[in-house]
Amino acid sequence: MSRIIVITSGKGGVGKTTITANLGSAIAQRGRKIALVDADFGLRNLDLLLGLENRVVYTAIDAIAGDCRLEQALVRDKRQPGLALLPAAQSRNKEAVTPEQMEKLIGAIAESFEYVLIDCPAGIELGFRNAIAAANEAIIVTTPEVTAVRDADRAIGLLEANDIKDIKLIVNRIRPEMVQLNDMMSVEDVLEILAIPPIGIIPDDERIIIASNKGEPVVMDTNLTLPAIAFQNIARRLDGEEVPFLDLMAAHNTLFNRIRRFFRN
Amino acid sequence: MSDDSDSPISPKDTDLDELSLETEAERAPDPPKSPSPAKKEGDIALVNPRSQVRLVKHKGKLHLIFPTTQKLPVKAHWTEIWEQLKHRLNAGEQFWQPGTPIELIAADQLLDTRQLQTIAEALAKANLDLQRVKTSRRQTAVAAATAGYSVDQQTHAMAVDLQQVADSSAENWSPPMYIKSTVRSGSEVQHPGTIVVLGDTNPGSTLIAAGDILILGRLRGIAHAGSQGNYTCQILALQMEATQLRIGEAIARPPESPPEGYYPEIAYMTPSGIRLARAVNFFKTHSFVINLESWVDSFS
Ligand SMILES: Nc1ncnc2c1ncn2[C@@H]1O[C@H](COP(=O)(O)OP(=O)(O)O)[C@@H](O)[C@H]1O
Ligand SMILES: [Mg+2]
Numbered sequence: 001m002s003r004i005i006v007i008t009s010g011k012g013g014v015g016k017t018t019i020t021a022n023l024g025s026a027i028a029q030r031g032r033k034i035a036l037v038d039a040d041f042g043l044r045n046l047d048l049l050l051g052l053e054n055r056v057v058y059t060a061i062d063a064i065a066g067d068c069r070l071e072q073a074l075v076r077d078k079r080q081p082g083l084a085l086l087p088a089a090q091s092r093n094k095e096a097v098t099p100e101q102m103e104k105l106i107g108a109i110a111e112s113f114e115y116v117l118i119d120c121p122a123g124i125e126l127g128f129r130n131a132i133a134a135a136n137e138a139i140i141v142t143t144p145e146v147t148a149v150r151d152a153d154r155a156i157g158l159l160e161a162n163d164i165k166d167i168k169l170i171v172n173r174i175r176p177e178m179v180q181l182n183d184m185m186s187v188e189d190v191l192e193i194l195a196i197p198p199i200g201i202i203p204d205d206e207r208i209i210i211a212s213n214k215g216e217p218v219v220m221d222t223n224l225t226l227p228a229i230a231f232q233n234i235a236r237r238l239d240g241e242e243v244p245f246l247d248l249m250a251a252h253n254t255l256f257n258r259i260r261r262f263f264r265n
Numbered sequence: 266m267s268d269d270s271d272s273p274i275s276p277k278d279t280d281l282d283e284l285s286l287e288t289e290a291e292r293a294p295d296p297p298k299s300p301s302p303a304k305k306e307g308d309i310a311l312v313n314p315r316s317q318v319r320l321v322k323h324k325g326k327l328h329l330i331f332p333t334t335q336k337l338p339v340k341a342h343w344t345e346i347w348e349q350l351k352h353r354l355n356a357g358e359q360f361w362q363p364g365t366p367i368e369l370i371a372a373d374q375l376l377d378t379r380q381l382q383t384i385a386e387a388l389a390k391a392n393l394d395l396q397r398v399k400t401s402r403r404q405t406a407v408a409a410a411t412a413g414y415s416v417d418q419q420t421h422a423m424a425v426d427l428q429q430v431a432d433s434s435a436e437n438w439s440p441p442m443y444i445k446s447t448v449r450s451g452s453e454v455q456h457p458g459t460i461v462v463l464g465d466t467n468p469g470s471t472l473i474a475a476g477d478i479l480i481l482g483r484l485r486g487i488a489h490a491g492s493q494g495n496y497t498c499q500i501l502a503l504q505m506e507a508t509q510l511r512i513g514e515a516i517a518r519p520p521e522s523p524p525e526g527y528y529p530e531i532a533y534m535t536p537s538g539i540r541l542a543r544a545v546n547f548f549k550t551h552s553f554v555i556n557l558e559s560w561v562d563s564f565s
Binding site: 153158160 | 348351352355446447449450451452465467468469485
């Protein structure tokens with residue numbers, strides 16, 4: 001059975017779309033067949049980050065409405081053979097899509113892919129329910145900020161209420177120097193509240209923004225960077241490999257030790 | 266009350282009152298509180314337990330009671346009810362036998378066949394067998410009949426009757442509700458009895474109990490004990506970091522600065538408001554005085 005994973009957060013702007021694009025590419029690099037579904041109707045972004053904007057002809061809504069075949073709506077990436085994107089519609093009334101329709105659509109996609117990643121919109125309204133309808137796993141994304149963590153907590157509660165029990169955590173945009181100065185919540189603080197297993201910790205890194213602007217996820221860069229390794233590690237952990245967490249606090253080892261201690265307990 | 270003794274049998278209480286007790290909740294030691302407390306409207310939004318989905322055992326039968334439509338925010342009826350139902354079924358200890366028949370009191374909620382089906386499936390997963398639907402809506406009655414349940418279409422009378430049973434005092438409290446998971450932001454748990462949490466409650470969560478609240482973990486959300494005006498009720502937590510504590514109609518916020526170390530603490534009513542004390546010796550040193558509706562330190 002293929003794995004259908006929704007990337008969600010509650011709060012907007014924490015890195016869901018960035019993570020969907022990079023994690024998707026990292027999984028494709030491992031030779032997996034993967035489909036990325038942009039469920040953020042109205043705010044189409046994922047195609048941009050993947051550099052596929054100019055190849056979008058049909059969207060998820062067209063496929064649901066039967067205006068095209070599913071195959072036609074899936075955009076393939078020449079640079080990444082295993083990867084396909086189902087773009088979101090920008091125009092048509094997004095309220096028109098129901099969770100049942102999304103479930104059916106994504107179920108159909110899952111028949112020909114090993115992984116389906118769903119990029120969820122912010123909020124906990126209909127868009128959220130559409131995005132989670134077909135998922136059997138979830139990755140919660142948060143930044144180390146009180147508001148993001150609060151919203152992530154709410155989203156976890158809703159996922160649980162909808163019988164999605166396999167939930168992992170990514171803490172994005174960690175800035176070691178700020179954690180060190182006690183100006184930022186540590187990963188440990190975040191884990192303590194959310195109480196779900198972490199699957200990745202991603203540094204705040206401007207190369208991620210530069211890569212986004214170029215439409216080429218950092219993991220596709222031939223130079224291996226720290227954020228790229230972080231994404232590749234998440235892909236490996238998803239595949240069941242045991243990969244130690246990156247030591248983002250290389251200069252000052254304290255956080256890493258504290259995380260390690262957390263896992264041991 | 267604020268004795269400075271540090272003797273082990275009379276632990277020094279943390280004086281919440283002094284720090285930041287909300288003034289509207291201030292209760293003077295004398296004259297004692299009038300026997301029928303005037304309900305203060307507005308300031309303290311005491312959440313009505315009738316706005317919740319409830320599982321009630323009455324005369325040996327199980328009932329699933331939905332709130333009436335006026336008790337819920339206009340737009341979110343079904344979503345709200347569904348979420349509450351799932352939490353209610355997931356969180357609670359199952360105090361029933363597998364296959365126990367259950368009756369749905371749908372009040373004036375509009376439910377279609379598919380929604381009834383969904384409810385029945387969720388109940389079946391919790392080993393409950395939906396058999397009968399009581400409703401005051403004709404469409405809901407038709408949907409229920411179509412789906413094959415026995416139907417009672419009637420006025421509010423029956424539902425109101427049960428509501429009162431559910432609302433009543435200590436001897437009628439439901440058995441304690443056990444929550445064996447993290448209570449997360451946005452979830453509001455109400456129970457017409459005592460709530461026991463084996464885990465943490467997170468900021469943004471709310472627990473409301475007609476009885477006591479016992480948290481074997483961190484209390485970080487809002488906790489409201491004795492929500493129907495029972496001032497003997499208490500709130501206990503292994504680690505007290507509550508956003509807000511309420512007992513009856515009194516409200517307190519814990520000190521801004523966290524204490525140096527955490528130890529189990531108990532929040533209780535005194536003549537001057539809610540206070541915190543170390544939990545270990547509390548019951549050796551305190552007793553409840555009915556006409557003050559307060560706990561007093563028997564050693565001071
Ligand atoms: N680890 C990171 N380091 C630096 N910038 C980041 C990082 N993750 C995300 N961003 C930036 O944050 C912004 C919001 O990210 P996005 O993925 O669109 O969030 P969401 O999809 O959750 O709304 C983007 O400008 C993105 O480039
Ligand atoms: Mg996005």
